[in-house]
Amino acid sequence: MTESPRQRPMRADARRNYERIVAAAQEVFAVDGADASLEEIARRAGVGSATLHRHFPTRRSLLEVVFHDRVEALCARAREHAERSAPGDALIAWLRDLNIYAAASRGLASSLLRDGRDADLLQQNDDCRAMITAAAGELLHGAQRAGSLRPGVQTEDLLTLVNAISLATEHHGDDAQANRLLDLAVDGIRMPR
């Protein structure tokens, strides 16, 4: 769905294969999670593995494209929450959305967020991460201005924490646990004094 307009408009056959790969990846990732076999994706798309690797040099770049739309939807929800709810509630509600999304994506968000930093190959298409960070940052700012958050909470940390919860729970396939853990993190383990 989302193509990258290079300098030249991309040849018709290239475009066709590109889209086939994305479609296949969508299916396979949904079933096997983000660590699915790229070979299998190529096979199902009916292209050689070399073609897949040419279009998507890294696994991450493929994930990026496959989930661009969903991430966009998620960010749209952030805006909705911001309009509908009080700043503090909006952030919390959206964190819940994010958690559900990540859990449903079988390690995807995890993979997207995880090596955002440690990928030395900077400046690779960080689209999804950037969008999520932006959405989170805005909600967080609002909540902070309204005084609904503990001071010193960083956007980066918040995202990593939610991501951590998804990472740890997705293997259990246990959505309820993911929600419990988020509640725990939101209100804290310790009794407020």
Next chain:
Amino acid sequence: MTESPRQRPMRADARRNYERIVAAAQEVFAVDGADASLEEIARRAGVGSATLHRHFPTRRSLLEVVFHDRVEALCARAREHAERSAPGDALIAWLRDLNIYAAASRGLASSLLRDGRDADLLQQNDDCRAMITAAAGELLHGAQRAGSLRPGVQTEDLLTLVNAISLATEHHGDDAQANRLLDLAVDGIRMPR
């Protein structure tokens, strides 16, 4: 260090290889993390890969043995905390220990905790997990009796949460972040009302 006393006492050569493998695994896991190549471990131990797989049918069973000692030390610290500090503080302090331990172990605790549940092969040697759960459970009970914890906090959830933080941060190699995230989880994201 820790051998499993089967029905028969294990032949001398078997014992020797077993220990060589554990020693090699210790080194290799420390360098490459919990997903290190088993082949490499066998190579370094000077045994065939079949021998490794006979002694340790799963990667997890190897990790189990390699980190038994460290986990024991960690549980000992739990007892120390329980004696020295107020129940609530003891738990929090120990969670910090656990977090540091997990971070230092390069994905080990993660791997140990992660598939504790989803491993269908029940009744495989769950030693480490059991020890940690027991230690955590005791501290948690104490803290709960003293009223220092929010009600409804489960041992399982607590461990998973700390584990999640380690999982998410270890790739950054950023201990400071791990600590910040734990603080966040302990006191909560939201302002107490």
Next chain:
DNA sequence: ACAGTAACCGGAGAACCGCCCCATTTAGCA
């Protein structure tokens, strides 16, 4: 001391994986 036997070993091989080279095909322009 010396079998005999059961336990143990490890090389080789099957079935995967990601990644890349490069001879071949093909789309689009003139």
Next chain:
DNA sequence: TGCTAAATGGGGCGGTTCTCCGGTTACTGT
């Protein structure tokens, strides 16, 4: 229509986990 640069994908390489099985070796009972 014919030329050229772009795109393709089979097949190879080096890696993984895990298993089979013929050969070796440590223990045991006489």
